[in-house]
Every structure is written in structure tokens, then in C-alpha cells.
Amino acid sequence: MPTTMPATMAAPGEAAMLDLWEAGSGASLTRRGLHLLAAALPDTHGLANLSIGARDAELLALHDRLFGPAIACRTDCAACGAPIELAFATDDIRADAALRDTVDVVVGDTRIRARLLDSRDLLAIEAESDPTTAERRLLERCIVTAEHAGTPVAPAEVPAAAMDAVGAALAAADPQAEILLDIACADCAATALAPFDIVGHVWARLDHWARAMLGAVDSLARSYGWSEAAILALGPVRRQAYLDRIAGAA
Ligand SMILES: [Zn+2]
Known part of the structure; x- marks a missing residue:
């Protein structure tokens, strides 16, 4: 079940955000998601066991605390290739929390109970390059x-049609796990549903912020000889005031 969190929870400090960025640099998307989740819920254990929808709900809340609710991103039209700018708010992509941990699926004579996907499952299939095999292995892992x-069968023996039904049932049971954006191309009028990658987006924002912060540290260290820790301890207002003085003197 999703972990609830007080709405007043503080954002990680700037030094902690830089540590987070460093820890996740070079890591896979799933591991970055776990690093971000640990920053969102610092005193919580077993974060890899949270369902993907519960993880993504926490990451949306982290986005609000770090960067505010506005999301701007871009994609390319699948029909004509034109860039499409998207702007929305985190509230627009919040979905219901999962109400249960397992789903029951019956297809013909096959009966399956499966549990919701979590980060452990995504980590387990990271090395699988074939998407069809990855999807199948992912669903096999979730079969309880x-x-x-009436005769027990191994997950590997479950027919493809039944496995498709399991995938659909799991997606319906954890709606926050897959967010689809309505895309409309202004150039060719094509419409499409595009998945929105919450981990990738929060990480991109963090990466952009961290590189700008390192640029500020670099400028101030060059001008004043201060350490990184001293510059981070200044806080954003005083730091910007010094940066403005440097820019004015240039
Ligand atoms: Zn188009």
C-alpha cells in the first residue's frame, strides 16, 4: 500500500540534492527512481517493495516540493516528427492509489493471482534487451x-492470452503506474497517447538544477575562494546576490 506522507514534509536541502544527483548519475532509470524515493521518504524502509504507482505518487509529491507543480516537457509527433511542447501540472496526472495488492484473473480454465509490480521487478529485467521477453518476465515475476x-502451473507455462489479461488487470489496479498524455500535433493534427515517465522527468529537473548549482559554485569559488560547502551554506538569496555582483563587475 502507498505510504502516506505529511503535506508539510520539507524538501531535501541543496547539499542533499547534490548528493542525490551524484549518487544517481550513471545509474539506471529504476535505480534513479529508488534514489529519488529515498530522498522523498528518508526514514522509510523497503522502498523497492512499493508498487510502481505508489512510487510515482511519491515522486510527484517530491516534484512539488523541489520544483513546484508545473511540468513542461516536449515530445515529437509520431506521425510527422514535429516537436510538441506540453505544459501541465502534477495534479493533472495524479491517479487513484491502488486499493489492493493483488489481482485475480480468470481466462478460460486458467486462474491467476498476481501482485502489483514494484521496483524489484523492474531491476530484475533491466538487462533484458528484448521488450517482449522483458514484459513476459516482468509479469511472470508477479504471479503468486x-x-x-485446477492443477497448479508454473508462471512460465501460463498462456500468452492469460498473461495479457494479467498485464491489463495489474495496470488497472495501480493506475498511477502508467500515465498516458493526450498528444495533439499542431502541424499535422495527428493525435496520440504518449506515456509520461515520472522518474525520467524528475531526474531531468534535478540534473538541470545540479548543473546550474555547480556553475554557481564554480563562479563563486573562482571569485572569492570559498569552498563548495561554504557556498552551499549561503542559501539561494545571498548566493544570487554575490553572483549578481560578479556579473556586474564583469
Ligand atoms: Zn504531426
């Missing part, structure tokens, strides 16, 4: 019990 005509 499977039986055909």
Missing part, C-alpha cells in the same frame, strides 16, 4: 499462484 483446470 496460477492453475489450469
Whole structure:
């Protein structure tokens, strides 16, 4: 079940954000998601066991605390290739929390109970390059019990049609796990549904922020000889005031 969090929870400090950025640099998307989740819920254990929808709900809340609710991103039209700018708010992509941890699926004589996907599952298939195989392995991992005509079967023996139904049932049970944006191209009028990658977006914002911060540290260290720790301790207002003096003197 999703972990609830007080709305007043403070954002990580600037030094902690730089540490977070460094820890996740070079890491996979799933591991970056876990680093961000640890920053969002610093005193919580077992974060890799949170369902993907619960993880993404926490990452949206982290986005609000670090960067505010506005999201701007871009994609390319699948039909004509024209760039499409998207602007929306985190509230626009909040979905209901999962109400249960497992789903029951019946397809013909096959009965399956499966649990919601979590970060452990995504980590387990990271090295799989074929998307069809990755999807199948992902769903096999989530099967708690499977039986055909009353006889237990291994996850690997579950027919493809039943596995498709499991995938659909899991997606419906954890709606925050897959956010689809309505895309309309101004150039060719094509419409499409595009998945929105919450981990990738929060990481991109953090990466942009961290590089700008390192630029500020670089300028101030060159001008005043201060250490990184001293510059971070200044706080944003005083730091910007010194940066303005440097820019004015240039
Ligand atoms: Zn287009």
C-alpha cells in the first residue's frame, strides 16, 4: 500500500540534492527512481517493495516540493516528427492509489493471482534487451499462484492470452503506474497517447538544477575562494546576490 506522507514534509536541502544527483548519475532509470524515493521518504524502509504507482505518487509529491507543480516537457509527433511542447501540472496526472495488492484473473480454465509490480521487478529485467521477453518476465515475476483446470502451473507455462489479461488487470489496479498524455500535433493534427515517465522527468529537473548549482559554485569559488560547502551554506538569496555582483563587475 502507498505510504502516506505529511503535506508539510520539507524538501531535501541543496547539499542533499547534490548528493542525490551524484549518487544517481550513471545509474539506471529504476535505480534513479529508488534514489529519488529515498530522498522523498528518508526514514522509510523497503522502498523497492512499493508498487510502481505508489512510487510515482511519491515522486510527484517530491516534484512539488523541489520544483513546484508545473511540468513542461516536449515530445515529437509520431506521425510527422514535429516537436510538441506540453505544459501541465502534477495534479493533472495524479491517479487513484491502488486499493489492493493483488489481482485475480480468470481466462478460460486458467486462474491467476498476481501482485502489483514494484521496483524489484523492474531491476530484475533491466538487462533484458528484448521488450517482449522483458514484459513476459516482468509479469511472470508477479504471479503468486496460477492453475489450469485446477492443477497448479508454473508462471512460465501460463498462456500468452492469460498473461495479457494479467498485464491489463495489474495496470488497472495501480493506475498511477502508467500515465498516458493526450498528444495533439499542431502541424499535422495527428493525435496520440504518449506515456509520461515520472522518474525520467524528475531526474531531468534535478540534473538541470545540479548543473546550474555547480556553475554557481564554480563562479563563486573562482571569485572569492570559498569552498563548495561554504557556498552551499549561503542559501539561494545571498548566493544570487554575490553572483549578481560578479556579473556586474564583469
Ligand atoms: Zn504531426
